Amino acid sequence: xxxxxxxxxxxxxxxxxxxxxxxxxxxxxxxxxxxxxxxxxxxxxxxxxxxxxxxxxxxxxxxxxxxxxxxxxxxxxxxxxxxxxxxxxxxxxxxxxxxxxxxxxxxxxxxxxxxxxxxxxxxxxxxxxxxxxxxxxxxxxxxxxxxxxxxxxxxxxxxxxxxxxxxxxxxxxxxxxxxxxxxxxxxxxxxxxxxxxxxxxxxxxxxxxxxxxxxxxxxxxxxxxxxxxxxxxxxxxxxxxxxxxxxxxxxxxxxxxxxxxxxxxxxxxxxxxxxxxxxxxxxxxxxxxxxxxxxxxxxxxxxxxxxxxxxxxxxxxxxxxxxxxxxxxxxxxxx
Ligand SMILES: Cc1ncc(COP(=O)(O)O)c(C=O)c1O
Numbered sequence: 001x002x003x004x005x006x007x008x009x010x011x012x013x014x015x016x017x018x019x020x021x022x023x024x025x026x027x028x029x030x031x032x033x034x035x036x037x038x039x040x041x042x043x044x045x046x047x048x049x050x051x052x053x054x055x056x057x058x059x060x061x062x063x064x065x066x067x068x069x070x071x072x073x074x075x076x077x078x079x080x081x082x083x084x085x086x087x088x089x090x091x092x093x094x095x096x097x098x099x100x101x102x103x104x105x106x107x108x109x110x111x112x113x114x115x116x117x118x119x120x121x122x123x124x125x126x127x128x129x130x131x132x133x134x135x136x137x138x139x140x141x142x143x144x145x146x147x148x149x150x151x152x153x154x155x156x157x158x159x160x161x162x163x164x165x166x167x168x169x170x171x172x173x174x175x176x177x178x179x180x181x182x183x184x185x186x187x188x189x190x191x192x193x194x195x196x197x198x199x200x201x202x203x204x205x206x207x208x209x210x211x212x213x214x215x216x217x218x219x220x221x222x223x224x225x226x227x228x229x230x231x232x233x234x235x236x237x238x239x240x241x242x243x244x245x246x247x248x249x250x251x252x253x254x255x256x257x258x259x260x261x262x263x264x265x266x267x268x269x270x271x272x273x274x275x276x277x278x279x280x281x282x283x284x285x286x287x288x289x290x291x292x293x294x295x296x297x298x299x300x301x302x303x304x305x306x307x308x309x310x311x312x313x314x315x316x317x318x319x320x321x322x323x324x325x326x327x328x329x330x331x332x333x334x335x
Contacts, residue, residue, distance in 0.1 A: 007117075007152040007153070008150075008152075010120075010149075010151050010152070010153065010283060011120065011122075011149050011151065012149075013149055013150060014036050014147055014148065014149050015036070015104065015107075015108035015111045015147075015148040015149065015150070016035060016036060016107075016108060016111070017033050017034060017035055017036060017104060017107045017108055017148075018033070018034065018035075018036045018104060018145055018146060018147050018148070019031050019032070019033050019034075019100035019101070019103050019104045019145065019146040020032055020033075020034060020039075020143070020144070020145050020146075021092075021096065021100065021143075021144045022128070022141070022142065022143050022144070023090040023141060023142040023143075023144070024140075024141050028090070028092070028093065028096060028144075031096065031099065031100045031103065031144075033103045033104060033107050036147070039143070039145070041128060042128070042130035044130035044131060044132045045126075045127065045128045045129070045130060046126075046127030046128065046129045046130075046131065046134055046138075046139035046141075047126035047127045047128065047139070049132055049134070049135075050127070050134060050135055050139075051182065051183060051184045052087055052088075052089055052126060052127030052138070052139045052142075053087070053089075053124065053125065053126040053127070053182060053183050054080060054083035054084055054087055054089065054124075054125050054126075054180060054181050054182045054183075055080070055083075055122060055123060055124045055125070055181055055183070056076045056077070056079060056080045056083075056121075056122065056123045056181060057076075057120060057121070057122055057181075057282050057283065058070065058071060058072065058073060058076040058120075058121050058242070058282055059071050059118040059119065059120055059121065059151075059282055059321070060105055060112055060118060060119040060121060060335060061112075061115065061118050061119075061321050061322055061323070061332075062112040062113065062114050062115070062117075062118075062119075063115075063322065063323040064114075064323075067323075067334055068105060068109060068112050068119075068334070068335050069321075069323065069332040069333065069334050069335065070101065070105065070121070070332065070333050070335050071321050071331055071332055072242050072246065072331050073098060073101060073121075073333060074094070074098075075242045075245070076242060077092075077094050077097050077098060077123075078094070079181060079240065079242070080092065080123060080125065080181070081094065082179075082180075083125075083180045083181050083182060084125055086177075086179075086180045087180065087182060088138035088139075089125055089126075089127055089138070089139060089142055090125075090139075090142045092123075092125060092144050097123060097144070097146075100123070100144070100146045101121055101123070101146055101335075102335050103146075104121070104146050104147075104148050105119065105121075105148070105335045106335070108148055111148070111150050112150070113150045113151075113152070115322045116152065116318075117150060117151060117152045118150075118151055118321075119148050119149070119150055119151070120148065120149045120150075120151040120282070120283070121146060121147075121148050122146070122147040122148070122149065123144065123145070123146045123147075124144070124145050124146075124147070125142060125143070125144050126139075126142060126143055127139025127141070127142050128141045128142055128143050129141045151283070159287075159288070159306055159311075160290075160306075161288050161289065161291070161301075161302075161304060161305055161306050162202075162203040162204065162279065162287055162288065162289050162290060162291075163200065163201060163202045163203055163289075163290065163291045163293065164202055164203065164204050164205070164206050164216065164277075164279075164289050164291065164292050164293070165196035165200055165202040165204075165205045165206065165293050165294075166206050166208055166265055166268075166292050166293060166294040166295075167192055167196070167205045167206065167207055167208060168208040168209070168210070168211050168265055168294075170192050170205075170207065170209070171207060171209040172185060172188060172189050172207040172209075172214065172215065172217065172238070173185040173188055173189075173237075175236065175237050176236045176237075177236075178214070178215075178236060178237040178238040178239060179235075179236045179237070179238065179239060179240060180239075181239060186217065186218070189205065189207070189217035189218075190217075192205050192207075192217075193205050193217050200293050202293065204216040204217055204218070204219070204279065205217055206221055206292070208264075208265050209237075211264045211265050211266075212232075212262055212263070212264055213232060213263055213264065213265060213268050214232060214237060214238050215232070215238040215239065216279055218281060218283065218284070219241070219279035219280055219281035219283075219284045219287070220232075220238070220239070220241040220243070220244040220279065220280045220281060221277070221278075221279060221280075222244070222247065222277070222278050222279075222280055222286075223263075223268060223271045223272070223275055223276070223277055224251075224256075224275060224276045224277075224278060224307065224309040224310060224313065225271070225274065225275030225276060225309065226309070227255065227256055227257060228256060228257050228258075228259070228275075229247075229248065229251045229256045229257070229258045229259070230259045230261070230263060230271070231244065231248070231258075231259075231260055232260070232261070232262060232263070233260040233261050233262060234260070241280055241281055241282075242282065243280045243282055243284075243285065243286070243317070244280050244281075246317055246329075246331065247280055247286060247313055247317060248260070249329060250313060250316050250317060250320075251313060253328075254313075254316070265294060269292065269294065269299055272289075272292060272299060272300075272301040272302070275302070275307075276288065276289075276301065276302040276307030276308075276309050276310050277289035277292065277301045277302070278306075278307075278310045278313075278314075285314055285317060285318060286310055286313055286314035286317065287306075287310075288301075288302070288305070288306030288310040288311070289301045289302075290302070290305060290306070291304065320332070
């Protein structure tokens with residue numbers, strides 16, 4: 001048996017090229033694909049002081065025949081435009097941004113890994129206007145950059161069941177900002193996530209402000225069991241995951257009764273006595289939870305292993321992404 005090749009950690013390697021466009025004087029420049037290199041930014045740039053920044057993350061997949069297909073780019077671009085609007089940043093045109101993504105993939109086609117790898121695409125948008133007195137003024141200038149990174153597993157250990165701290169003390173973000181994919185939300189979650197890791201050796205924190213289950217620092221949260229799936233209904237307090245939407249669609253196709261509603265920590269702890277819990281996201285896909293830690297007490301989920309429903313739903317989604325199952329919902333675009 002050959003040894004598994006050593007893979008770089010998620011996001012640590014970039015492709016050779018990126019796509020770049022800028023916004024000045026009320027209009028976007030033409031975009032350009034150029035080698036990845038440091039960028040010039042004024043130390044007074046709006047983003048460095050007032051955090052005017054948002055980003056996206058999605059994947060392109062290489063098939064056995066060498067073709068490359070990007071997954072639900074339209075939804076990710078729409079979410080990025082919504083983030084930009086909410087942060088009062090210049091809103092990128094959807095077609096322009098899609099062309100920038102296609103341009104990077106075309107230039108870096110050889111860097112798209114074969115399954116089970118993928119090319120992770122990371123558009124970023126940030127305010128560049130130099131003005132340190134602009135706390136209450138939007139950036140008039142902005143940069144839009146599309147980075148790409150060959151990726152494999154997000155959680156070290158792949159399908160290892162996750163340990164999750166249930167935090168009913170902190171909120172991940174300001175209530176109306178959860179739906180925005182902006183750096184400040186991740187900065188806010190970092191402290192609680194690191195302190196949970198140090199104390200409980202957890203992989204992630206599940207934020208449950210006021211006792212209501214919400215999401216983790218970088219993924220949505222699903223409860224699954226025979227014929228049923230439960231997840232929080234959409235509101236502005238958390239990120240509307242494209243993977244969440246895809247998995248809910250596949251679960252409905254498979255005949256699961258899918259409930260989207262508020263539920264609290266007590267209901268979740270009851271559920272996991274017999275049912276499964278999992279995190280969903282572009283990076284994590286669908287990652288099974290083995291342990292929930294709440295107020296110092298460890299609760300085993302699905303016997304501490306990745307559950308059968310979690311594995312099956314994950315496999316369904318991955319099969320579509322990798323072209324092994326038909327794309328009935330029109331989620332893939334050949335690039
Ligand atoms: C906070 C947060 N929630 C949920 C998700 C899942 O979103 P998606 O499925 O669109 O990747 C992400 C990102 O991956 C995230 O950062």
